[in-house]
Amino acid sequence: MNILQKFFIPKYSLKTKRKAATVIFPILSVLTFAAALLFGASEISFSDALRSLISGDTGNTDFRILFYIRLPRALGAFLAGASLAVSGIIIQAVLNNPMAAPNLIGVNAGAGFFVILTMAIFRGLLPYLPFAAFLGALLTALLIYAISALTDAGKITVTLVGIAVGSILTAGINTVKTLFPDSVYDVSGFLIGGLSSVNFASVLPAGAMIVPALLIAFLFSGKLDALSLGAEVAGGLGIRVRNARLLWLTLAAVLAGAAVSFAGLIGFVGLIVPHVMRKFVGSTHRYLIPLSVFGGGTFLLTADILSRILFIPYELPVGILLSLVGGPFFIFLILTERRCS
């Protein structure tokens, strides 16, 4: 990360960088959100769409594309980006492991497994899809936490165990798909992760989980600082470490599960965004969490716009783009982490 720091981020004091970030990232979010509404495979007239909104002419094609396709998709991209980023921050602080992220340690796959299971077998529960995803995410997070706490394994080992758990769960997803071929429409799309099928019906219930969870994460962010100092120090400062870790992992699972429920197994957002944001605003969570909401939202919105327009008329699922960026980033992180320890 030092290379990044040396060349890309000038040596301003943390205070200055924080102030700048507080202005820049919300503005970037608004701009990318607007861009996500403007750009797309089909040319639409923004003013026509707005005019038809005012006149109440909901049959207008431009209006329908803008409000029923692009708006929920942009909203979904922002929410998924924000929630996966904050989920990553929490998991990294709780496990004291900068190499952990919801997709790497299998939390996303756990959510995905429960989503596919619900689609295939418990179709009556479809309205509760985000909740099922949350349960899957939570169980996986607790499993990884238990392994990390009981064995006292190193950071890279825990991450490797998470990756193995993730591939077992992905195999589970594929098994369900094979056994119930008709019930699950597009498993490969779901495994890669993408936002092309997002609509209000899928994004709103997830959003109802994400927004309060982000708020809670921000309000209690000071406790996460203490937890990130390690179990012994946190305990010495008066924190009930085990309880606090379980509560925070539950929150991380809510965030990751909700995102997976409509966006599939989008990877690497929870790894890349926290690391990059820390370079701007430091690790104090009362700055890191709210600014990563904007940073994560902007990041996924930008990636989604690119995935839509890079190969017009084809659309690259955004998960592929993220893996192309995230894979090398992860390797880079492993190598620098090894050097440090």
Place this chain on the structure above:
Amino acid sequence: MIEIRDLSFSYGKTPFTEHLYLTLNDGTFTALIGENGSGKSTLLKLMTGNEAFSSGNILLDGKNLQTLKKNEIARRLSYFPQSRPIPDMTAKEVVMMGRYPYTRGKLSVSKNDILTVESVMTDMNISHFAERNMKTLSFGERQRIYLTMLLAQDTGTCLFDEPTNFMDISAKFAMLSKLTELKKQGKCILCILHDISLALRYADRIIIMKNGNIFADGSPEELCQNGMIEKAFDIRLQTYETNGEHTYIILPNT
């Protein structure tokens, strides 16, 4: 002040510490020494209230540790662990975490907390590190900042688990004279040390542990004269007296 009454602790079903009594008064510097696995760190952890014990009582400032709220404990007792992950924070942010038992993670920090942090940082002469990230500091510098964080926590009882490990000799002396200073301010200091000569030089009381229990307890002079240190570590001590001050040299027992 800490009072341990009839404390027993076991690993699973194997009893380790049995019927231990120990009182540590305010304004004293006690060194806890003993071979690896003799139960020094375990005893310290039991005193923090974060580890459960089988029977007995620990009183912190006369109050039962098990019924005190976690936060109450953290305002009365601070703990310096043997190792910890290096936080990705600036030195000042780390010192600020020492105020956690008072701020409890509130989003806004009070003027009083900021003043406390600034004064302990000046006191420890680390103000020039304030904006440096902990990962860019040396091991010795980090230990100094952790000690500053502990000063910001401002507790009457302070427990240290080998704070001088891996430090340069001058830094070791500096840290232990700081602990002596804290003792003179009236704090109750308990410090695990590996280096017997440091314990003999700085502590006013030494407790030697063996197999989970107290093997010997006394002032450095007493323990040297009654041969308990030599017995506990299987070594030979030579005492020199210069200008009325004792200097000890530790030799192998051959």
